[in-house]
Amino acid sequence: MNFHDIIYKKEKGIATIAINRPEVMNAFRAETIHEMISAFEDAWIDREIGVVVVTGTGEKAFCTGGDQKSKDMGGYSGTSRSDIGLDVEDLHMIIRRIPKPVIAAVNGYAIGGGHVIHVVCDLTIASEKAIFGQVGPKFGSVDPGFGTAYLARVVGEKKAREIWYLCKQYTATEAEKMGLVNKVVPHEKLLEETYQWCEEILDKSPTALKVAKYSINADSSNIEGISQLGMSALALYYDTLESKEGYESFLQKRPANFRKFRKRKN
Ligand SMILES: CC(C)(COP(=O)(O)OP(=O)(O)OC[C@H]1O[C@@H](n2cnc3c(N)ncnc32)[C@H](O)[C@@H]1OP(=O)(O)O)[C@@H](O)C(=O)NCCC(=O)NCCSC(=O)c1cc(O)c2ccccc2c1O
Numbered sequence: 523m524n525f526h527d528i529i530y531k532k533e534k535g536i537a538t539i540a541i542n543r544p545e546v547m548n549a550f551r552a553e554t555i556h557e558m559i560s561a562f563e564d565a566w567i568d569r570e571i572g573v574v575v576v577t578g579t580g581e582k583a584f585c586t587g588g589d590q591k592s593k594d595m596g597g598y599s600g601t602s603r604s605d606i607g608l609d610v611e612d613l614h615m616i617i618r619r620i621p622k623p624v625i626a627a628v629n630g631y632a633i634g635g636g637h638v639i640h641v642v643c644d645l646t647i648a649s650e651k652a653i654f655g656q657v658g659p660k661f662g663s664v665d666p667g668f669g670t671a672y673l674a675r676v677v678g679e680k681k682a683r684e685i686w687y688l689c690k691q692y693t694a695t696e697a698e699k700m701g702l703v704n705k706v707v708p709h710e711k712l713l714e715e716t717y718q719w720c721e722e723i724l725d726k727s728p729t730a731l732k733v734a735k736y737s738i739n740a741d742s743s744n745i746e747g748i749s750q751l752g753m754s755a756l757a758l759y760y761d762t763l764e765s766k767e768g769y770e771s772f773l774q775k776r777p778a779n780f781r782k783f784r785k786r787k788n
Contacts, residue, residue, distance in 0.1 A: 523564060525553035529579065531560040532629035535572045536720045537565035544580030549589040552600025555609050562616045572728060573720045574620065576643060577627040578636075578715070584652065585628070587634025588663070590769050595761060610635060611749055614668045617642045618739050620734035624724055627716040628652040628694075628703070634661075638669040639751060641676060644735060646695040646702070648715045649709040654702060655691040660778065662768015665758070666752020671745045677702055 523530060525742040527550070529540040539561045541548040550558075558576075565571045578584040588608060590658065592599050598607030617624050617639070626632075626640035634657045640646050648654075658664040664686075674682035677700045684690070694706040709714045759765050764783045771778035 523560065525557045525684060527551070527562070527629075528557045528784075530557075530564070532565070532568065532571060535570055535724050536717065537561070537563075537568070537571045537573075537737065537780065538573060538575045540577050540579050542579045544578075544582070545557055546589055546591060547583035547586040547633075548580065548636065549579040549586045549591075550608070550635065551592045552608055552612075552704045553587040554589075554597060554604050555602075555613050558613055559589065559609065559616055562620055565622070566620045567601070572731075574624045575627055575713075575716055575720065576617075576624060576639065577716075578629055582632065583631040583633075583636070584628040585636025585639055586631050586632075587636045587638075587665075590661070590772050593769050595766055601698025604753060606753060606760060608635075610665075611640075611667070612661075613755055614638070614642045614749065621735065622728070623731060623735065625716055625719060627712050628654075629709070629712055633657055633691075634663070635665055635669070637675075638665050641673050641702070642668050645704050645719070647712065647719065648697060648703045648706050649712045650694050650706055652694040652697070652703075652706075652711055653691050653695075654660050654697045655689060656685050657689050660689040660768065661772045662759075662765035662778070664756065666756065669764075670752070671740055671748050675699065676740055720724045 529542045531538050565574045599605050600607045623644045625641035626646045631653050632640045681700050697703045698706050768778050
C-alpha cells in the first residue's frame with residue numbers, strides 16, 4: 523500500500539500506523555485521516571493481525587490535531603464526507619469498531635485532535651516525555667463526542683471539564699494519575715514496552731478479545747450520536763469570526779482575543 527502521510531507496517535501479527543508529518547508536529551490533514559482509515563481497514567481484514575499500534579514519527583509529537591495550516595473559514599481544505607473537511611469521526615469509529623485491541627504509543631505531544639486519537643484507542647502507553655492536552659477553546663475549535671463525553675468517562679467529569687475549560691498541558695505522570703494512560707515508560711523503551719504488551723495480547727483468544735472490546739464499547743456507543751450532532755455544530759462554528767480568531771492567533775503566534783465575542787448584542 524502506498525502512503526504519504528503515514529508509515530504502515532505489519533510484522534509478526536502486529537500492525538503499526540505511524541503518523542509521519544513531523545514538520546507540523548504530526549498534525550493531520552484530510553489525506554492523513556484517509557490513509558489511517560485505509561490502514562485500519564487493512565489491519566481489520568488481515569486475519570493474521572491481532573493488535574494495532576498507533577504512534578507518531580520524530581522525537582517531538584504523537585499528533586497535534588488538525589493541521590492549522592490547511593484550515594480556512596468554514597473548515598479544513600481537502601476532500602471529505604464531513605462538512606468540516608476532515609473525516610475524523612470515521613477514524614474514531616474504525617478505532618472502536620476494529621475487533622482487535624488498538625494501542626496508542628504516545629511519544630511526545632498528544633494535543634487537540636491528536637489527544638482524542640489516543641483517548642479513543644483501547645490502551646495508551648506513554649513516554650515519560652509525552653504531553654497531553656486539549657486546545658480547542660484556545661484556538662477556536664472543540665472536539666465534541668469522543669473528545670468530550672468519552673473523555674469524561676475515562677477521567678471523570680470534573681477532570682474532563684478542567685481539561686477542556688482551561689486547556690492546560692499535563693505530563694505523562696499526571697496523565698497516568700488521572701487514568702488517562704495505562705503505563706509511563708522511559709522514552710527510549712516506548713516501542714519495546716508497547717510491543718511487549720502486543721505479544722501478551724497475541725497469546726490471548728482473539729474471539730474473547732473481540733467480545734470484551736465490543737461489550738466495553740457498547741456502554742458508551744451513544745457517544746457516536748453525540749459526535750454526529752457535535753460535528754454538525756462544529757461545521758457551523760468554523761464559519762464564524764470567533765473560530766477564525768482562534769486559529770489565526772495560533773498561526774500568528776499571538777494570544778487570541780475572545781473577550782470581544784462576549785460583548786452584549788444591542
Ligand atoms: C504542540 C504545541 C503545544 C507545541 O508548542 P511549541 O511552542 O513547542 O511549538 P510551536 O507551536 O512553535 O510548533 C512548532 C511548529 O509546528 C507547527 N504546528 C504544531 N501544531 C500544529 C498544527 N496542529 N497544525 C499546523 N502546524 C502545527 C507550528 O505551527 C510550528 O511551525 P512553524 O512553521 O511556525 O515553525 C503547539 O504547537 C500546539 O498547541 N499545537 C496544536 C495547535 C492546534 O490548534 N491544534 C489543532 C486543534 S483543533 C483539532 O485538533 C481538531 C480535532 C478534531 O478531532 C477535529 C475533528 C473534526 C473537525 C475538526 C477537528 C479539529 O480541528
